[in-house]
Amino acid sequence: MTLRTEHLTVHYGQRTVLSGIDLDVADAEILAVTGPSGCGKSTLLRALAGLLPVSAGRILSAGVPVTGTSAERALVFQDDGLLPWRSVRRNVELPLAIRGVPRARRRAEAESWLDQVGLAGYEDHLPRELSGGMRQRVQLARTLAGSPRVILADEPFGALDAQTRTAMQRLLVEVWRKRPTTVVFVTHDVDEALFLADRVAVLTRDGRLAKIVGSSSPRTAEPAAAAERAEVLDGLVAA
Template sequence: MATFEVRGLGKQFPTDPPVRALDGIDLTVEDGEFVVLLGPSGCGKSTLLEILAGLQQPTEGAVLLEGEPVRGTNDRLGVVFQDASLYPWRTVERNVELGLEFRGVGKAERRRVATEYLAQVGLSGFEKKYPHQLSGGMRQRAGIARTLAAEPDVLLMDEPFGAVDHLTRIQLQRDLLALWESRRRTVVFVTHDVGEAVYLADRVILLSPRPGRVAREFVIDEPRPRRRGDIALLAVESEIYAALTRIEERSATA
């Protein structure tokens, strides 16, 4: 069974005048698939992700999670935003424990799980540090560990590496792929970076300028682990850039 089925989805914000963010989105995300939503700024990528997460409701259409309608948030879905949003008064360890604490998990078990996931994201030894004592990349790792600690089946990630420097971003991409390959959770990942999309994804969904529609789908069937600069990956990047140029030109003349 597919993880997500999106059928005829539209979203309009009731501003003055109304803003049509998404229109006629049809999309299936398979179990264990790594799907990237790609497109120009303002095309509705983040809105679509938030609808999948149950944080927003569509104006029309349907979103199914393993055959059941998405109605509000769900513990099976873990969401990671661009800002790690760590509580500054809690240590890294206690930030990671937060979701487990809300669920009533005992202190010893919370500590064990936090330690395990901080190790997975490369933050062993930083458990007692506070967010202000970490670099931007380390804070983002801590945010990912907090999400993973809740053991979600699906990761929804909204430009999670957009606020870090280039070298840190490359390392975080590698870390994410290692975590994904260890368990093969379903991942839906938002970015506007074509290179990042091609390096990470099984499939890239290219959205048109607002209102966002599925303009093209690109299957990235190159073997993993992938190497940046690989000729086959660069060819896919080139094809995506060409498609982006065409849809933006059509939008400009519409």
């Protein structure tokens, strides 16, 4: 397993946000996490990233306890987080520069990733010159350039219009097929969860794991099976 949580519990002060979460995420699996607002989805991602202390239980990454952040686990946010003063290329180069990759090599790698996300020709643009969908493509390219073992995505397409959101979902699938990576993807959208993910974890309002629903045909053009969609929705209602 790439990631495992064992009885994971997280408190904010006196409030319990996550309670007793037992979850396994396999190598190269896409796991979607959904649930009502305030159920702890983003808290779960931040705990997996090592950004939040665990109140009880533990998190394992490749069998090793998570005690802090690591370049092997990359967070992707709804806000693209691009540095406005750096060009598109230099934004993508950032994780490579942090690792000390020589300039010529990181430039070539950045341009390769930009080509894969459909942004060849935009290398010298600044983030403000791009649309929201294009900026999310840059964020994806930058994340992948860092070669993470796990991508932790917190509703990265939530602020995009429907057409752009669909295009980004398809792009993520296309890139994932070329380079399968473990992904934990938080979303409010049941159809997005069932399209992208091998399995969907449904959290309850009080931060517990209600159920895990398997998707019989993830990442295909076929609509989600009615029974699978109904099972996720039933879990949300019960939450």
